[in-house]
Amino acid sequence: MAGTKVKPDQIEVPGGITDYGVPHVAIIMDGNGRWAQNKGWPRLAGHRKGAERIKEIVRVAPDFGVRYMTIYAFSTENWKRSTEEVLGLMSIFARYIEKEADELSALGVRMRFIGERGRLDGKLARLMSGIEERTKDNTRLTLTVAINYGGRSEIMRAAKKLALDLAAGRISEDQLDEAAFEERLDTAGTPDPDLVIRTSGETRTSNFLAWQAAYAEYEFTETLWPDFSPAELVSILSRFGKRERRYGGVKA
Ligand code: IPE
Ligand code: IPE
Ligand code: MG
Numbered sequence: 001m002a003g004t005k006v007k008p009d010q011i012e013v014p015g016g017i018t019d020y021g022v023p024h025v026a027i028i029m030d031g032n033g034r035w036a037q038n039k040g041w042p043r044l045a046g047h048r049k050g051a052e053r054i055k056e057i058v059r060v061a062p063d064f065g066v067r068y069m070t071i072y073a074f075s076t077e078n079w080k081r082s083t084e085e086v087l088g089l090m091s092i093f094a095r096y097i098e099k100e101a102d103e104l105s106a107l108g109v110r111m112r113f114i115g116e117r118g119r120l121d122g123k124l125a126r127l128m129s130g131i132e133e134r135t136k137d138n139t140r141l142t143l144t145v146a147i148n149y150g151g152r153s154e155i156m157r158a159a160k161k162l163a164l165d166l167a168a169g170r171i172s173e174d175q176l177d178e179a180a181f182e183e184r185l186d187t188a189g190t191p192d193p194d195l196v197i198r199t200s201g202e203t204r205t206s207n208f209l210a211w212q213a214a215y216a217e218y219e220f221t222e223t224l225w226p227d228f229s230p231a232e233l234v235s236i237l238s239r240f241g242k243r244e245r246r247y248g249g250v251k252a
Contacts, residue, residue, distance in 0.1 A: 019065030020065050022064075023191065024190070024192065025066050025068070025196075025237070026208070026216070027057075027197045028197070028198040028206065029054075029071055029199060030199050030202055030206075031201075031225045032226060033047075034046070034224055035227065036226075050225045057069070058109060059107060059230070064237050065237070067142065068193075069144070070190070070193060071143070072206075073089075073145050073146055074089060074093070075146075075150055077206070077207065094123060097131050098127065101134065105135050107140065110139065112144045114144055114187055115146050115154075117148070119148055120148060151208060154210075154211070158185045187209075192214075193216045194240075199221055199223050200223070
């Protein structure tokens with residue numbers, strides 16, 4: 001229910017509170033615009049509602065074994081939208097950080113951001129660095145927010161860093177491997193996602209975690225992001241826990 005604090009023990013799941021073995025969940029939070037338009041409201045109303053949803057999910061996820069959550073908030077392609085929508089989203093992000101910093105920190109959330117920060121407003125960029133610094137010792141859940149993020153842009157920037165390090169002699173040719181590349185991605189230090197969820201019925205990845213999700217499982221739900229509930233997350237996690245991941249091998 002909107003605005004209601006959902007406690008983990010209020011979610012009816014077979015087996016109750018349990019670790020479903022999904023340490024890293026990534027979410028493409030899609031459908032805010034349609035949610036608002038369905039009600040005859042401006043798209044930004046959907047984005048505001050969508051932002052409110054995040055906390056409920058963050059609050060319960062760790063009780064079900066989730067240690068890392070990565071959420072797609074703004075893609076490198078989203079600049080194509082109207083100035084009104086882009087500026088509106090940026091101000092929602094800034095306000096969200098200002099308003100929720102205390103509570104996220106109290107919940108034991110460590111916040112990180114991925115994406116190219118150079119194009120963001122200076123105030124927003126400062127708020128982002130500030131909350132990263134402030135929450136860096138929290139351990140209950142690492143929440144990574146992707147803002148001005150694109151998988152291809154991230155891979156390109158990592159490739160450039162590697163080329164510069166090679167040219168400067170900071171790394172040698174025989175040290176060029178996947179680990180050296182991963183160290184230069186925005187997500188360095190975070191394990192790959194086990195599961196990627198996309199809401200709103202679209203079944204594409206839209207440039208999200210192109211490198212990191214190479215072996216992730218995918219779940220698509222018709223639910224629009226502002227309607228996505230902790231109970232639905234838990235139901236998806238419980239289904240995921242039953243899947244067999246073979247990584248190219250054969251069943252033992
Ligand atoms: C996702 O919702 C949020 C962002 C991309 C910023 P959309 O704004 O894409 O919502 P739809 O897909 O138009 O309904
Ligand atoms: C992906 O959603 C980006 C985010 C959720 C932030 P979009 O709505 O922008 O993606 P497309 O346009 O449907 O591919
Ligand atoms: Mg969309």
